[in-house]
Amino acid sequence: MRKWLRNVWEEVARPLFLRPQRVQFAALCVRNSERGEEVLLITxxxxxxxxxxxxxxxxxxxxAETARLEAWEEAGVHADHLNRKPVGYFTYDKILDDGxxxxxxxxxxxxxxKELADTYPEVGQRERHWxxxxxxxxxVREPELRDLLLQM
Structure with missing residues (x-):
């Protein structure tokens, strides 16, 4: 009985209590260069x-499509290939207007x-760098994103 309760807690109850309230989708934008594989970060x-x-x-x-659209709007990314399956996950705390x-x-x-556009919806609002x-x-500040980048 104890083992059963522990399994219920670990597999059902605990994840419900700890589940983040919201989800987002992100783009890990990658290119090959003379230096090797590079990642695009934006501010x-x-x-x-x-x-x-x-x-x-x-x-x-x-x-996947949301991530592609965000990469376009925020960084001017034209995708050559988009993987439909996530390569990983990270969590962070979104600070709301009320603090x-x-x-x-x-x-x-x-x-x-494939390439970066010079004109895109958020040009001038952010910096971008490979x-x-x-x-x-x-x-980056998020430890899980940091780990994901180090696994590349």
């Missing part, structure tokens, strides 16, 4: 910290970048 609009393009779910759009934190679980989709994965990992 957030509010704090200027380095992040990957991400956004909230959209109606009639799956996670409270809302946990968010973010599914990350790899996008092989990093080697180990250098990108040093720039």
């Amino acid at each position: 957030s609009r509010d704090t200027g910290r380095w992040i990957i393009p991400k956004g909230w779910p959209m109606d009639n759009t799956d996670g 409270s934190a809302m946990p968010v679980r973010t599914s990350v989709f790899r996008i092989d970048v 990093f080697l994965p180990k250098d990108a990992a040093k720039q």
